[in-house]
Amino acid sequence: MHGDAASKPPAVSAAAEGRAAMGWLHTAHFLSSAPQLEHLPPLGLPEIAFVGRSNAGKSTAINTLTQQKRLAFASKTPGRTQHINLFGVGKGQVDDAVLADLPGYGYAAVPREAKLRWQRVMGNYLVTRETLAGVVLMVDPRLGLTELDEILLDVIRPRVEQGLNFLVLLTKADKLTRSEGAKALSIARLQAGGGEVRLFSALKRQGVEEAARLLWQWTHPPHDQAEARNAQDAEPPTPPAAG
Secondary structure (H helix, E strand, O other): OHHHHHHOOOOOOHHHHHHHHHHHHOOOEEEEEEOOHHHOOOOOOOEEEEEEEOOOOHHHHHHHHHOOOOOOOOOOOOOOOOOEEEEEEOHHHOOOEEEEEOOOEOOOOOOHHHHHHHHHHHHHHHHHOOOEEEEEEEEOOOOOOOHHHHHHHHHHHHHHHOOOEEEEEEOOHHHOOHHHHHHHHHHHHHHOOOOEEEEOEOOOOEOHHHHHHHHHHHHOOHHHHHHHHHHHHHOOOOOOOOO
16 A cells, blocks of 8 residues: 555646646747638647637637737737637747637628638638647637537537547636526536536636646646656756757
8 A cells, every 4th residue: 555655656736737737838929820721730739729709708818828918819800810820839949739729700790701711611620630639619608608609519529529628618707706607607518518618717817727737638648747747856947058
């Protein structure tokens, strides 16, 4: 009993892992932007896609998770930007994952043809992108999952059933009372089709580190996580070489 306990790696607290994950996300930087799937570079790194209706708080959530004010650009005219934007993430100036910011959908002022074109691009990305490791869906809990969100869920459901990570972030949670938040969580969990659901508030920083931990875990297999922790314990941080 004692020998088994001694051989196990020391447990890492959720708070410590959350801080490490936040530090990792803070390294995010712009890589590429493309209007069509075929224009995206084949980076070969695990990708996490951020999706959601216009005005659901997607850009704010990305900027909060990466602790950067304008990494994800929030247009004053929702729905105007129709590009997939890729951001690299990784410590030591070596990317080990990618965040993919997909344009918001469902904004009424966007011409119908543009909506249909973008729906095809986004659908193709979510169905065929081989390096996709997870999807984060931003939902305003005051509106709940809309018809367009349900359509997106239908698109990714086969991949989620095959093991694709999926998280619903109920944004702007600071605008809910405690009972309203609990009700929104219960409803969203029934609709999420096997995905995880979390309350999230950029203003109150509710759920931020918890979401960061999930993104880190999605993109780093357990043995990689253990190696990273062991390396942190064994060696003091060294500054990057000049030049």
